Amino acid sequence: MIRTVEPHLFEWPTAFDRYVQDLWNAPEADGQTAAARLGSWYQGLMKQTGLVADALQKRCLHIAATICGDAYGLAGHADKAAWVSAAEGARMLGIRAERIVDAVRTGVMNGRLARSGAGHQHTIVSRSDIETTRVLRSLMLDKKRARELLGVGRSQFELLLEAHVVAPVDVDVRHPCVDGSFDRDDLTRTVTVIRKNLALAGAIEEPMLAFRDLSLRKTTDKKALLTVFRAIKSGTIQARCFDSEQRLGDALFSEKEISELLAAQGAPSGMTAGEVAQITGWRPECVTHWCAEGLIVSTHGRVGGANAWLIAPADLAQFQREYLVLADVAEQGQTTSRALISRLARQGISTVGAQAVGRTTRGHLLHVTHVAHLMQLSERLEHAAG
Incomplete structure (x- = not known):
């Protein structure tokens, strides 16, 4: 299997180099790239995989580049350690190699663009520029x-x-x-x-x-x-x-x-309905409903991109002087809003501000004038009983 290529391998790499040069300089060879001049042999070589194939491919590209007069790598630079390929620089920075190529082409980074005999564009860039760019990348957010x-x-x-x-x-x-x-x-x-x-x-x-x-x-x-x-x-x-x-x-x-x-x-120095609810312990939807009904003097605006009712502290104080929240009264009296509503109805007193929620209602308010009426009624009953 290897008899035909054995002479090219045993005298490595001289015999292999000579073979590549012979193919390159053959009368029938045409074109400027390795793919064109070396033909099907080159294409077959590039399809191979494995360690041996990698070594042969690299050596082939090296010879092709040398014959072309422009080394495919860092040749021509006295201090090769000061330079890296665009691909290696890209791996160091975690970016695409094309970005480094563009930076070298536009002169932002110190480097060199070259085209190999294999027809590939090769870019090398200063290692110090890579390090500078790495620092810049860490500083930009x-x-x-x-x-x-x-x-x-x-x-x-x-x-x-x-x-x-x-x-x-x-x-x-x-x-x-x-x-x-x-x-x-x-x-x-x-x-x-x-x-x-x-x-x-x-x-x-x-x-x-x-x-x-x-x-x-x-x-x-x-x-x-x-x-x-x-x-x-x-x-x-x-x-x-x-x-x-x-x-x-x-x-x-x-x-x-x-x-x-x-x-x-x-x-505006007003509070939103949600902020009023948070301060007072009332339900936000009840406060919003009272604003919509005009029971709390408020203005309509936008807060954080959303529609909202805005309530001035003075208007909130006025509301609290005029109305009692029935749920608060029930809690203080250790009873329920439903029971209070029934007792008030027997006295001919109706609540205001209620909002229907499904089969029930919430947000009942009791005007303070009704409280005064109930107090007077209680005094008259006590006096009659006495």
Whole structure:
């Protein structure tokens, strides 16, 4: 089986090299590439697999490249250790080799483009440029990693971009082999400046607001919120608590100071129906229903991209002066809303504000004037009994 190729293998690699050169220089050989000049022999060799096949293929390409006058590799460079192929550089960086080829072609990376006798384009690149690019890649972050570094959510990060608190690197100066748009060092410097602008702690404790809570859930006025972000970056508003190991989202600011700046910018200071429900313990859907019915004076707007009812603190106080939530009264009297409704009906008193939910109702309100009437009735009954 190997008798016909035995002479080419036993005198390795001289005999093999000579055979390849003979094929290359044969009268019938035509073309400029190894595939064209070596013909079916070359094509058959390239289909083989295994260690021996690998050695023969590499040697064949080496001879073809040498005959062509342009070595397929690092030949021609005195310090071969200072150079790597584009493929090897790509493996070191974890990217596609085509990106390195383009960087060398455009002059961004120091390298050389060559075409071998086998018809393949070969690119070598400076090892030091690969190392520099590796460092650059570690410093550049995409949006997801930038948000994680800052400890903020997607929507808030977009607001920070709009406020120019953070900014991507200009596309014209980005390295073609580097992913991500945000310089980690720039983000870190911005956070460090905010941390150094720490305000002196006051003698009296005051409500605090975490940076991550500064969003369109806090106010519907985006313009006012952007002003707050800019004020924090410039140091006009200073953090009250921001430890060195905390992310920006964890930094605490004076809620009063933030609210005053929002109000100065014309931002509404109302609470959403959900926030009122959280404070009072009422059902959010009941608060929303009372707003829709006009029982709670409120305005309709958008918070965080969603429709919402906004309730001013003064309007909430007025509502509580006019109405009692029957569920709260029942809980205090250790009874049920259903039982109270029946007792009130016997006195000719109806509740208001109820919302039908399936076969039942919820959110019954009792006007305070009815409470006064019941108190007077109770006094008259006691007097009659006495």
